[in-house]
Amino acid sequence: MVRDLAGTATLVSAISDEQMCPRSTVAVLRLLTRVRTAVQAAHAEYTGTAPAQDDILDLRALGQRSRTPAGIRTPKSVDLRTIRQRWLRDLLRTWTIQQRPGADEFGRTLRGVELASRALAPRPGTDDPARLRYDDVTAVVESFRTALKLDGEPAGWNYRMSIASHFFALIDYSRRSGTTENLSAAFVRDPATHRIAQEEANEDEIGKAIPEPVIRQLDAHLETLGQGKARGQRTLAPADLQLMYRTLYILLRDTGRRPLEILSLPLDCLETRNDQISLIWNNHKTRRYRRRLPITASTADAIHTWRARRDQLQPTLPPAGTAFLFPALTHLATRPYLHTSYLGETLRHWVDSIPHLHGEGANPHGNPLPFDRALIYAYAFRHSYAQRHADAGTPLDVLRELMDHKSVSTTQRYYTVSLKRKRDAVTKLSAHVVDNHGRPSPCSESAYELRSIAVPYGGCTEPSNVKAGGSSCPIRFQCAGCGYYRPDPSYLTAIEQHINELRADRETAQAMDAAEFVTTALTAQISAFEQVTDHMRRQLDALPDAERHEIEEASAILRKARAGTHTLLPLTVITRTNPA
Template identity: 85%
Template sequence: MSISSALSRLPAPRTENAGDLNNGGWAAWLQGHLDPAWRPSEWRPDCWLFTGSVQEPRSSVSLCRTVACDTVVSPANAFCPFCKEEQKRSPLPAAEFARTFVPVRNRVAFGGVPEQCRFTKGGQRCVRPRHCKGLCVMHYTQWKTHTTRKLAGQWEDTAVPYADTPACPVPACPLPSVQVRGLCRHHARCFREHRRTHPDAALAPWAAQQPPYLAPHQFSLLPLPELLRYEVLYGLQQADPWLRIFNPPHVRRMVRDLNGVTTLISDITDQHMCPRSTSDVLRMLGRVRTAVRAAHAEHIGTAPAKDDVLDLRALGQRSRTPVGIRTPKTVDLRTIKQRWLRDLLRTWTIQQRPGADEFGRTLRGVELASRALALRPGTDDPARLRYDDVTAVVEAFRTALKLDGEPAGWNYRMSIASHFFALIDYGRRSGVANKLSAAFVRDPAAHRIPQEEANEDEIGKAIPEPVIRQLDAHLDLLGRGRARGRRTLASEDLQLMYRTLYILLRDTGRRPPEILSLPRDCLEIRHDQTSLVWNNHKARRHRRRLPITAPTAQAIRTWRTRRDQLQPSLPHAGADYLFPALTPLATRPYLHTSYLSETLRHWVDSIPHLHGEGTDTDTQGNPLSFDRSLIYAYAFRHSYAQRHADAGTPLDVLRELMDHKSVSTTQRYYTVSLKRKRDAVTKLAAHVVDNHGRPSPCSDTAYELRSVAVPYGGCTEPSNVKAGGSSCPIRFQCAGCGFYRPDPSYLPAIEQHLNELRADRETAQAMDAAEFVIINLTAQITAFEQVTDRMRRHLASLPAAERQEIEEASTVLRRARAGNAHSLLPLTVISSTGSA
């Protein structure tokens, strides 16, 4: 079914004066509201032609990506058709081809200058374009006539060279006339097709209604009916300020697909109106129709009152994403029941011009407060509000839900509450709400939103080290397939860039924006130590330094060398960044986080198998699959911190590495979920030994009671356990104590203590200490060596899978102990009575 027949079956537009579409009132209203100064360098209202300019940054128009080619293309940063064909046949990467290829055309491209007619007489050459046999149309016609009459040698006697080239009679057509009627090749073909159905059609009226031959960066509204032409132009002008980039090909396709449509204010859907259109064209059509429908409602007087609608576009509220304006573009304030609250929000928005995020939180708080107040009598009068009304509002915030119906998080509920009461304070300070009751005030003690305890089983967001090792093994897949930036960089360069980004995320623990915004010269060498120079955007602390390993620094140098070679083909705005933006239309000069996130997601999904920790419950013991959604760019920061915590990095050192202002923030990375800790205790309780290295298993409860007693293992001595490990009768000489109970999780600590004992023995011998001191140190070393040897032999005799589980459980418990606040050796020095 055609569009025309579909429209005929649909109901008429829902207007109060449908006949107004036919008597010209609606068209006249549109003409009166068109902007005559809209894009003056690109739009020609006399012939309804739009020609995108490469000088206009908000138009998706540029020169061909090939440096030596001057053809205008759209969308921007693409190859022209000629260079695209050559690039497909070239073995060079796209970026290298764009930099080195020099086009030599064998045919005339659009907008180019065709070869001149070869006819020359009296030293003057004909300037008209060649048509056939190297001659222009007129000279070829003369030559053919004389040849037919067998007078081929005489035609040159009467012919004269032409000094001008007539233009095609179609308005704004840039192609020269090459046909007897004066038409260009394109319109000559179109006119022949038109004459087949209209044999008596005259040339001049037909040509006046034809669009010119359109290049990729042009579109014309002439093919549309007059009313539809005005509607589309008005809609484009209204939508243009809120488009991030204006794309002429999308409009040209929309005009093509609107064939048979007479008006945009019909009830027919966008998909039925343009069934052949792509999603980009339908999105453009939706924006145009929204503007036109709003204009028609204003024209016939059915639009809502201006006081009840906030136009966010007029307030300049744009989202921080590359998509453009944040939706919705207008907000209907009639959802707020109380007039005083509605007026307060409108006045605050107009005067303060808040950002999109701040306005969204405030609006959400006002909506929740309005619903809560609507259930209470007298809340329409601000002077009658009471203390209990504030309590009802805060209770609405406490039980707030997200838009999907799920409970909102504590941070979000606190945020909307803070924004709402900040609005109330603004109303009192500015005098906008001077009638507001003094009793309507928040009580900091009573009107609190208690913070809920976090589920400790969900605290850890670090990617386990075994999973990271699997990612490293499939690093060759990163940047292949669906990787952002393929239009700008060759596949090899794209892989190198994303591989470097992954290494930096994994090895430095910086936030994704901090990695993406690294300066070009981000390496600093002092005293043979290479440091990464980066900026902490979150805390506004710049020029921070982080020590990095040699392989990490080498990865940066490798990419920087290749990046310097690619600089001529990259946008100039990102010249100072290690990872520059790949398109001149980007909102910031360095690579956007969406490029990294999407590429990482496609990479992780392309890996055949990713095994997590533990095995299934089947008898075969197959490894469990890892949840791939837990792998994202920010998770590598948690992994970096967790890796250092597992290695025993002191808390204050890790705080400096993470650049945290408060040590409590760093402390969270040492926290281990209760479930994982319980599992670890269950595994290690069966592998506890005594001070001679003999097996001495215990229950989970007994393990927990003594696991905090001493730094080199568990202690079952009652008085010491009761004192929390600070009252050892033999002064912490654990290796000689019968109550000493170590397990495999203490092996690193015992090894470190052994090294310290050996060093102490060497020092004592050098000091010529008493023999009993040397004997005591040697006995402790021997006892600890016996314990560690037996534990290692026992672990080596276990199956590989069980040994791996014990190692992972040991890591978990070491992490838990590292997060404890108590010192390793809780010795108390007591000064003698009366001493200074």
């Protein structure tokens, strides 16, 4: 840079960096931009025209930066003239100069000020801070309640709460510092009235889990992960980078841990007890360390493969990351293990490079719909892991332990199925209901949900049992011999598991030399349930592949809905009194 600027008279000019250093590299031009920004800010301060005195706020001159997945980004100037009230504009400018907030804090405060300015503009007297009233605060809070994101979509509750908090923190700063003269004492938030109530999650919204068919498509392209624009390519050879990122993907997919928990795994993260392999990991979010998670042998093999190669690379890696499975790749890293931005950027490049990713469903021509690639990111694999277990009927308390949740209500969310998806599943399966002999017995969607109740191995239409919510079967749940028994393909897994249990019970009864009527009854139940499953299997095999796939997906949805229904025991509270 010094060589190229030898003939330049001044750095305080309107000439672009590219014109000043036409032969320089991108790195030199980036350095020149930072040097010129510092020089121009000092020159403005020396001449009495500091950037804070104008309505165009130069954030670069204030040294503001933000960290993004692509690295450190220097923000540009901000036009404060979008804020219509002069007192509010001056307040934001003064706060920014004196407090020097980070980019995220400034961005949210600016957004809150812009919304407040827009809400106050049509109200009389709001240009004078001394004339502000309690009703003006109400109007501002209402603008936060109905705030939209920059893309026009409704903003989430956390974001709306955040911009409201940042705006009123700015007002509190004004009162403490005396920045705004004569600010009305009535312009204050009432915690009881000016609240942004937390909204219930939209049950029609599909969760953040990546569907299993999409994960299978990603697995098919796993060999290309880490090619091309993989972060860290200057430190490791291409083959080593690919092996590292493939291992990271496998761990994200198979363990459901958060990205930081994977990246910060200790070097000795595997433990074997009684032939069970466990992953040793640290829950940084709740500060619970050395947690144990059961994993499969294939997942452990992926760790062993990378560990062996990582040990060979250790002499070329920074010594700070010696204790970590995925160490930092440069000596300038701020953490001893790989940064999350490296993983996020490499995953994004890989996903975008895959030619085709199909989602669920098809268009009117029968062609599969493309999947939104923006929904594939490192944290989403945690949701997929939980949803996979919920779909498989993993008990709630077991999944809570696997996810390491403190509250069972957090785990319960994964069992909640959107109303739309459940209705679609009911529509598909209501046409495939059979009776206790396996003969087709289709019903309407309303009859499926209103005139039947889910019992362990199928639907029950016996009126008294339906009325009692499935807890009052007249023949003690002998479903296989009941004329009111109405199973469908979503119960196939449960029925087949029950058949295996009945066979085991029959073997036990025979070994105990039980009476003949016991084994005869068990054999009859097995035969009846096998008749049902055989008929359903034949019906499914006769369907076209696309329709059979839809039935299987609908079955998984309803199994998840049933697994998420947990009824509390009817306990009675007894108050004990001391004897007289």
